[in-house]
Amino acid sequence: MQLLQLLVFPGLTFFVWIAFAFEWLERKTAARMQGRVGPMIAGPFGLLQPVADFLKLASKEQIIPKHSEKFVLTWGPPLYFAAPAIGIIFIPVIGNESIIGHPLDLLFVLFVLAFSTLMASLLGYSAAGRYSTIAVGRLVVQYTSYEIPLILSVISPAILAGNLSLGGIVSAQSNYWFILSAPIGFAVFIIASLAELEKPPFDIPSAKTEIVGGWMTDFSGNALAYVKLTKNLSYVFLSALAVTLFLGGPNGPVLFHQIILQYVMNTIYFMVKLFSVGFLIFVVKTALARIRIDQAAELFWTILTPLSLAQLGLVILLR
Amino acid sequence: MSKKRIGKALGEMFKTAMEEPVTVKYPFGAVIVAERFRGKLDVDPIRCTGCGVCEIVCPAGVITMVPVGKRSIGQREIEVKKPVFDLYTCISCGQCVEDCRFGALALTNKFELAVFDKGSLIMKKALKVVQ
Amino acid sequence: MSEEEKERREVGAGLMEYSPENLVPFGPVHPSLKEPEYFKLILEGEKIVEVHPRIGYVHRGIERAAQDRTWVKNIYLFERICGICSFAHSLAYTEGTESLTEFQIPVRAKYLRVLIAELERIHSHLLWLGLVGYWTGFDTLFMWIWKDREHVLDLLEAITGNRVHKSFSTLGGVRKDLTPALVSKLEEETKFITERVKYYETLVHSEETLVSRTRGVGRLTKEIAERLCPVGPLLRCSGIDRDVRKEDPYAAYEFIQPEVKTSNAGDIESLLSIRLAEVTDSCRMISEALDRLPEGPVRVPFPRIIPRGDAFFHVEAPRGELFYFIRSNGTPKPERVKIRTPTLANLLTAAEMLKGRPLADVPVVLTGIDPCFGCMDRVTVIDVDKSKKWSVSGEELRVYGIEYYRRGAGKR
Incomplete structure (x- = not known):
């Protein structure tokens, strides 16, 4: 039963479908805001376009560059995919507890985030192209910049809840959401998420007009399909984390006595919050231009780190 | 100059999202071209006298005059020529239309000239009338 | 040796010191270029030290x-x-x-x-x-x-x-x-x-x-x-x-x-x-x-x-x-x-x-x-021996061609 939960609902399959839905929503919102129509052929309103893209890419031939590290290039993408896929099953969806809860799973989730970036830089370096080498340099600089504000902003809810497990944090939010006492933390988390996801204004490691495909330049076929899927899954993962930490997870305004109905309602609440956070990220992403890596580092070190520290102090005082 | 701030484009973004998208769903919907649009060349076989001016002025070498028969004027017999149009090289400049004093040539507003067989774009309309 | 020539030589000498790892090609095919053109960018980390354009990819005569x-x-x-x-x-x-x-x-x-x-x-x-x-x-x-x-x-x-x-x-x-x-x-x-x-x-x-x-x-x-x-x-x-x-x-x-x-x-x-x-x-x-x-x-x-x-x-x-x-x-x-x-x-x-x-x-x-x-691409001559590059007009090219054959270099 637990295995079924892990693999189907609310586990991997469920989130992979949400990842596809996120990509569709991202493309559609961006398109509509720019006066275009976006995907519209595959499926109703083009809903199946991301799936079609994935299948097409996965069925293509993978070209491995001559001087690249073949072992890493072959086995790296599944490992890269594993990072958000493992992290996401710790997110509580149907109730206050996730499928496999652990008293310290917040730390594990943070490790997964770091591991994802590590895999990305490893993949970029092993491809051994000039563009990917530069991109990895940028990726690492960006990582060192955003990681501290990200972790600091994650600590605030943990302190408020007095708990280091995601389930505990969600339970602590049954009365009020932590976004009310930690609004700056939420904002910093969203900005750091944009950096983690390499979305504008922080799409510096994958800036196509400067370094072609970023660290993904030398990827093709199956590997590229999985890398892209992983990016979408990370998208869902970070949005879900924001929902869990700041927006009360699956907690909703109305409680039901019937257990199944409660599960369904919890899932619906969670999804609504998830897509709202996702939508927020899409809008921010569409409204901004890409900044330079030095500007990004400056932003994170001089503005966001002090801000999140101030938030931390505030939270400690509140408590 | 207005003050610097982040997210200046947000208002316009939501405004645009409310408007109709400008995308023309081309293969599924028609594209409306202007009245003066210079598209595919068309010839009126009856008006064409086969004078050959169009062949001389064409900058892209679309037009070749081919002999279609003989005609006698008094004692002399002269070759009658009519134009064949290789429309796949046509650049739709309209120089031949301008220089045709008989008004036999015109540019239509058709623009879908992509074909699998290049030969289907060779227009031999003007030849048929004589034969 | 004129001032200009000296400068050019110095730039040329400097070029040799950069290893190929520092060279990032920008073009001829690149997402931010609408047309093919090649720029040799020599980098130190993210900083650009030298830019060498190489023109002539879409010369159409x-x-x-x-x-x-x-x-x-x-x-x-x-x-x-x-x-x-x-x-x-x-x-x-x-x-x-x-x-x-x-x-x-x-x-x-x-x-x-x-x-x-x-x-x-x-x-x-x-x-x-x-x-x-x-x-x-x-x-x-x-x-x-x-x-x-x-x-x-x-x-x-x-x-x-x-x-x-x-x-x-x-x-x-x-x-x-x-x-x-x-x-x-x-x-x-x-x-x-x-x-x-x-x-x-x-x-x-x-x-x-x-x-x-x-x-x-x-x-x-x-x-x-x-x-x-x-x-x-x-x-x-x-x-x-x-x-x-x-x-x-x-x-x-x-x-x-x-x-x-x-x-x-x-x-x-x-x-x-x-x-x-x-x-x-x-x-x-x-x-x-x-x-x-x-x-x-x-x-x-x-x-x-x-x-x-x-x-x-x-x-x-x-x-x-x-x-x-x-x-x-x-x-x-x-x-x-x-x-x-x-x-x-x-x-x-x-x-x-x-x-x-x-x-x-x-x-x-x-x-x-x-x-x-x-629009720009005209004739580009690359002289590998002297590692010089310049654009020439048709007339210059004609003169160059005549001289080239006069020297007998064209005979193989």
């Missing part, structure tokens, strides 16, 4: 082809040098050819030429502005501006019959006349464009992420500009007030004066504001031209043979001064046509502006000159 075509056919040939400033090319060629004869072009035709030239300037500048959005990762700006640019292209199609290759100017005047419906449409659309440009002007100067990518980027000083002789908006952004439309009026520019806007900042932001101001100014000039449009014919019959003589003609294309040299030997075909496009003049300035900047600035600065490599 148009100047030679022109010698085999009649004067009229060449209009259509030169128009195809560049898609974006196609009218500037045909305008320079037709006006240059007309200056060889004594025919008077109707004033109405001159006004209509100005009208189309300014419409083309609007669409070219809007295209570039949209691309600035694209290069800085601001896709929304790109889509919006191109959406609005579509109005101008539709207008061009309605007036001339084609969006890109207008084929409007011809020897002896213009080919189509305006109708009352088109005049009202023109007035409406120029108002719309002015309105939109006003919004973009506030946007590009206030959206912080965009400003941080453009302000102070690629600073072009007056000294560098005087040394490297860029043209067009790039020259004007360094504070030098030059515009062919004002200094050497052609067509009807003596009646409709442009306002030349300059800036001393010399960065991409000032280029943005100069180009936006030029769009507004073009809209004003269009409505002015419509107001004063004289009655009369738009075309006079023109001979097929142009008298013997040389003509130098330059126009202000959207990207800067476009130069034509036309020589006629009294036959139905030109003997020689030499074209200097603005990009060739601007390219080295862009390379200079890039030095010391981070790699992230490459697309913005390099394409900030609004390059059109397809």
Whole structure:
């Protein structure tokens, strides 16, 4: 039963479908805001376009560059995919507890985030192209910049809840959401998420007009399909984390006595919050231009780190 | 100059999202071209006298005059020529239309000239009338 | 050894020290380049130390082809040098050819030429502005501006019959006349464009992420500009007030004066504001031209043979001064046509502006000159032994070829 939960609902399959839905929503919102129509052929309103893209890419031939590290290039993408896929099953969806809860799973989730970036830089370096080498340099600089504000902003809810497990944090939010006492933390988390996801204004490691495909330049076929899927899954993962930490997870305004109905309602609440956070990220992403890596580092070190520290102090005082 | 701030484009973004998208769903919907649009060349076989001016002025070498028969004027017999149009090289400049004093040539507003067989774009309309 | 030569040698010697790992190729195929062109970027980390452009990828031999075509056919040939400033090319060629004869072009035709030239300037500048959005990762700006640019292209199609290759100017005047419906449409659309440009002007100067990518980027000083002789908006952004439309009026520019806007900042932001101001100014000039449009014919019959003589003609294309040299030997075909496009003049300035900047600035600065490599590519000679590179004219190449065979080097 637990295995079924892990693999189907609310586990991997469920989130992979949400990842596809996120990509569709991202493309559609961006398109509509720019006066275009976006995907519209595959499926109703083009809903199946991301799936079609994935299948097409996965069925293509993978070209491995001559001087690249073949072992890493072959086995790296599944490992890269594993990072958000493992992290996401710790997110509580149907109730206050996730499928496999652990008293310290917040730390594990943070490790997964770091591991994802590590895999990305490893993949970029092993491809051994000039563009990917530069991109990895940028990726690492960006990582060192955003990681501290990200972790600091994650600590605030943990302190408020007095708990280091995601389930505990969600339970602590049954009365009020932590976004009310930690609004700056939420904002910093969203900005750091944009950096983690390499979305504008922080799409510096994958800036196509400067370094072609970023660290993904030398990827093709199956590997590229999985890398892209992983990016979408990370998208869902970070949005879900924001929902869990700041927006009360699956907690909703109305409680039901019937257990199944409660599960369904919890899932619906969670999804609504998830897509709202996702939508927020899409809008921010569409409204901004890409900044330079030095500007990004400056932003994170001089503005966001002090801000999140101030938030931390505030939270400690509140408590 | 207005003050610097982040997210200046947000208002316009939501405004645009409310408007109709400008995308023309081309293969599924028609594209409306202007009245003066210079598209595919068309010839009126009856008006064409086969004078050959169009062949001389064409900058892209679309037009070749081919002999279609003989005609006698008094004692002399002269070759009658009519134009064949290789429309796949046509650049739709309209120089031949301008220089045709008989008004036999015109540019239509058709623009879908992509074909699998290049030969289907060779227009031999003007030849048929004589034969 | 002259000072210049010494400098060149030093640069060449410096090149050898960089390992191939420091070299990042930018082009010939790159997402931010519309046309193939290769730039050798030598980096130290993210910082650019040297930029070496290598031109000639899309050399099409148009100047030679022109010698085999009649004067009229060449209009259509030169128009195809560049898609974006196609009218500037045909305008320079037709006006240059007309200056060889004594025919008077109707004033109405001159006004209509100005009208189309300014419409083309609007669409070219809007295209570039949209691309600035694209290069800085601001896709929304790109889509919006191109959406609005579509109005101008539709207008061009309605007036001339084609969006890109207008084929409007011809020897002896213009080919189509305006109708009352088109005049009202023109007035409406120029108002719309002015309105939109006003919004973009506030946007590009206030959206912080965009400003941080453009302000102070690629600073072009007056000294560098005087040394490297860029043209067009790039020259004007360094504070030098030059515009062919004002200094050497052609067509009807003596009646409709442009306002030349300059800036001393010399960065991409000032280029943005100069180009936006030029769009507004073009809209004003269009409505002015419509107001004063004289009655009369738009075309006079023109001979097929142009008298013997040389003509130098330059126009202000959207990207800067476009130069034509036309020589006629009294036959139905030109003997020689030499074209200097603005990009060739601007390219080295862009390379200079890039030095010391981070790699992230490459697309913005390099394409900030609004390059059109397809127009620019002439003959490029690469002498591997001396690691020198220069562009040569046809005549030089002919002399070089004769010498080459005289030396016996051609015998194998």
